[in-house]
Amino acid sequence: MTNSVEIKNLDLSFGAVKVLQNLNLDIGEGEFLVLLGSSGCGKSTLLNCIAGLLEVTDGQIFIKGKNVTWAEPSERGIGMVFQSYALYPQMSVKGNLSFGLKNAKVPKDEIEKRVARAAEILQIEPLLDRKPGALSGGQRQRVAIGRALVRDVDVFLFDEPLSNLDAKLRVDLRVELKRLHNQLQNTMIYVTHDQVEAMTLADRIAVMKGGKIMQLGSPDEIYNQPRNLYVADFIGSPSMNFLEGRLEAGEFKVDDMVMPMNGYEFGAPQTADRPAIIGIRPEHVVTGELVRNAPLQFEVDVDLVEPMGSDTLVYAKLGKHSFRIRMDGQARVRDGEKISIGIDPSRASLFDKSTEDRL
Amino acid sequence: MADSGTMTAAMTGPRGPKPKRAFNRTNIMIYGTLIVVALYYALPLYVMIVTSLKGLPEIQMGNIFAPPMEITFEPWVKAWAQACTGINCDGLSRGFWNSVRILIPSLIISVAVASVNGYALSMWKFKGSEVFFGILMIGAFIPYQIMLYPIVILLREAGLYGSLTGLVLVHVAFGMPINTLLFRNYFASIPEELFKAARVDGAGFWAIFFRIMLPMSLPIFVVSLIIQVTGIWNDFLFGVTYISSPDRYPMTVQLNNIVNSVQGVKEYNVNMAATLLTGLVPLVIYFASGKLFVRGIAAGAVKG
Ligand SMILES: Nc1ncnc2c1ncn2[C@@H]1O[C@H](COP(=O)(O)OP(=O)(O)OP(=O)(O)O)[C@@H](O)[C@H]1O
Numbered sequence: 001m002t003n004s005v006e007i008k009n010l011d012l013s014f015g016a017v018k019v020l021q022n023l024n025l026d027i028g029e030g031e032f033l034v035l036l037g038s039s040g041c042g043k044s045t046l047l048n049c050i051a052g053l054l055e056v057t058d059g060q061i062f063i064k065g066k067n068v069t070w071a072e073p074s075e076r077g078i079g080m081v082f083q084s085y086a087l088y089p090q091m092s093v094k095g096n097l098s099f100g101l102k103n104a105k106v107p108k109d110e111i112e113k114r115v116a117r118a119a120e121i122l123q124i125e126p127l128l129d130r131k132p133g134a135l136s137g138g139q140r141q142r143v144a145i146g147r148a149l150v151r152d153v154d155v156f157l158f159d160e161p162l163s164n165l166d167a168k169l170r171v172d173l174r175v176e177l178k179r180l181h182n183q184l185q186n187t188m189i190y191v192t193h194d195q196v197e198a199m200t201l202a203d204r205i206a207v208m209k210g211g212k213i214m215q216l217g218s219p220d221e222i223y224n225q226p227r228n229l230y231v232a233d234f235i236g237s238p239s240m241n242f243l244e245g246r247l248e249a250g251e252f253k254v255d256d257m258v259m260p261m262n263g264y265e266f267g268a269p270q271t272a273d274r275p276a277i278i279g280i281r282p283e284h285v286v287t288g289e290l291v292r293n294a295p296l297q298f299e300v301d302v303d304l305v306e307p308m309g310s311d312t313l314v315y316a317k318l319g320k321h322s323f324r325i326r327m328d329g330q331a332r333v334r335d336g337e338k339i340s341i342g343i344d345p346s347r348a349s350l351f352d353k354s355t356e357d358r359l
Numbered sequence: 360m361a362d363s364g365t366m367t368a369a370m371t372g373p374r375g376p377k378p379k380r381a382f383n384r385t386n387i388m389i390y391g392t393l394i395v396v397a398l399y400y401a402l403p404l405y406v407m408i409v410t411s412l413k414g415l416p417e418i419q420m421g422n423i424f425a426p427p428m429e430i431t432f433e434p435w436v437k438a439w440a441q442a443c444t445g446i447n448c449d450g451l452s453r454g455f456w457n458s459v460r461i462l463i464p465s466l467i468i469s470v471a472v473a474s475v476n477g478y479a480l481s482m483w484k485f486k487g488s489e490v491f492f493g494i495l496m497i498g499a500f501i502p503y504q505i506m507l508y509p510i511v512i513l514l515r516e517a518g519l520y521g522s523l524t525g526l527v528l529v530h531v532a533f534g535m536p537i538n539t540l541l542f543r544n545y546f547a548s549i550p551e552e553l554f555k556a557a558r559v560d561g562a563g564f565w566a567i568f569f570r571i572m573l574p575m576s577l578p579i580f581v582v583s584l585i586i587q588v589t590g591i592w593n594d595f596l597f598g599v600t601y602i603s604s605p606d607r608y609p610m611t612v613q614l615n616n617i618v619n620s621v622q623g624v625k626e627y628n629v630n631m632a633a634t635l636l637t638g639l640v641p642l643v644i645y646f647a648s649g650k651l652f653v654r655g656i657a658a659g660a661v662k663g
């Protein structure tokens with residue numbers, strides 16, 4: 001796979017504040033890459049650097065093999081969709097779609113053709129003569145996507161395009177975006193802090209924190225093999241259970257509990273004993289009939305039960321530690337009850353306590 | 360039965376909008392204050408208008424509030440075309456046209472330059488743009504009087520002292536800080552993403568200004584226009600200071616000369632008419648664009 005976008009040793013500071021530091025990222029042709037991270041971690045900043053809307057402090061950016069570090073945004077072959085839609089309020093939908101093409105001096109009939117095609121793909125044909133003020137949020141965002149679409153660009157940049165929409169519309173447009181990507185096969189870089197969007201849309205996810213990429217990998221890798229404690233904690237809802245203990249001779253020990261880590265794939269052979277943290281996802285804990293087949297079995301005291309319809313979230317005490325368990329929606333569990341749970345070490349994650357990296 | 364008691368209470372109790380009495384204490388206070396304030400402003404205007412429509416004998420009878428017994432437009436005609444200032448006896452008309460010749464170029468240049476200034480300072484921040492803006496703002500806070508004489512010297516060196524061109528330049532310069540501030544703040548309230556989208560769409564400095572920003576900024580242009588028209592039209596100080604010949608005096612200076620002329624009887628009706636004539640231009644501007652003015656002052660609420 002050839003690379004569509006390459007970012008090399010990118011630095012960006014606002015005055016004395018270093019927002020991005022020595023960032024490297026290669027994005028393949030036709031890939032859907034999601035930049036995921038909490039607020040203020042530099043996702044938009046990175047996207048703006050790729051778009052050419054921010055001048056980089058150091059480093060290089062290549063798009064389609066061409067060094068565009070100094071190029072104007074319009075020369076980079078990118079289209080961008082913003083959170084606030086950013087439609088030109090005084091122009092009609094058609095005017096909005098054709099503005100970029102007019103600036104690029106595209107011939108009139110070609111403009112007509114491209115606008116018609118984009119409008120068809122996004123199903124906004126009946127809206128072409130309206131002003132943005134007379135559109136709903138979802139329609140506005142479609143127009144904003146259309147504005148990137150007509151320009152026939154190689155790379156689409158999205159900065160939280162769905163976060164101003166209500167929950168239902170967000171799901172609809174998310175599905176449409178995925179379909180659009182399948183249809184167009186463009187490279188797409190998508191910023192969000194919504195994990196569900198990230199997991200569902202991405203070919204690869206880059207989890208960012210403090211201007212650095214913590215982990216870059218497929219949604220499956222990010223979810224099942226988080227490379228460090230931050231990623232493990234950030235991904236998944238409800239979030240992972242963490243227990244602090246020691247790793248001794250292939251066994252994880254918390255208080256008087258012993259968990260032999262048979263089946264766990266260590267990144268490197270573990271020789272020395274060390275303080276460690278085990279992470280277990282609430283949905284990887286089994287209950288009821290299945291406990292008998294689980295490699296590790298424990299008893300827990302139920303603290304609080306939150307029925308959520310599709311599933312039930314149980315807050316329990318494992319020894320002295322609070323522990324979340326995700327059970328079936330039909331599960332009948334009551335506060336104060338004792339239940340047995342089963343854990344599979346091969347689905348758990350182990351982290352070094354001092355470096356917080358995956359073992 | 361307790362049950363039916365609560366039923367009737369539910370049906371007869373308060374329902375729908377709460378009735379309001381027209382003459383409660385708050386309303387009387389509010390309207391009273393408003394009426395007093397309105398009178399305070401309207402009364403002098405009323406006196407001026409009726410006086411300007413009376414003949415001199417009637418004025419000398421002394422009741423300034425009485426409406427004219429016989430309406431005459433003689434004083435207006437005299438004020439416009441015949442009143443004497445010094446050697447010229449062609450009324451205010453000469454001053455009016457001088458003021459127009461000062462106003463139009465000053466207005467166009469200052470609004471045009473200030474809008475581009477404000478746009479550049481808010482959207483295209485460059486190294487030192489904050490410093491530049493700071494220096495410009497200092498200009499807004501220095502009292503005019505300090506710069507009065509230095510500017511005389513500057514204009515004289517440039518060979519513009521006494522000319523309308525010189526006065527236009529002075530008006531443009533003095534209007535710059537406040538108008539730049541006005542435009543900068545307005546443009547700063549326009550969502551940054553709109554600007555970014557336009558850049559991605561390949562629009563440059565001028566294309567964004569003319570195609571995106573201008574169509575969105577009519578209200579602030581009206582505010583700037585009103586500030587400039589009233590400021591320049593009402594200016595007296597710069598007019599007397601930088602214009603050397605009575606032939607080129609702006610309307611305000613000429614009005615002063617008519618009203619303060621010491622020869623002959625005081626013609627109150629002509630003076631009033633002259634004053635009203637002089638105030639007419641700002642007044643018309645206010646009436647024509649009042650609504651937009653309010654919208655511009657309350658700016659910031661730009662919806663995408
Ligand atoms: N113009 C600026 N001047 C100074 N600091 C800035 C500027 N723009 C952004 N920052 C800082 O850079 C950091 C990253 O900002 P950025 O907008 O990239 O965050 P983000 O990851 O997109 O967050 P969000 O999810 O809230 O959009 C933040 O700490 C922010 O305060």
Ligand SMILES: [Mg+2]
Nearest residue numbers: 043044045159
């Ligand atoms: Mg952001």
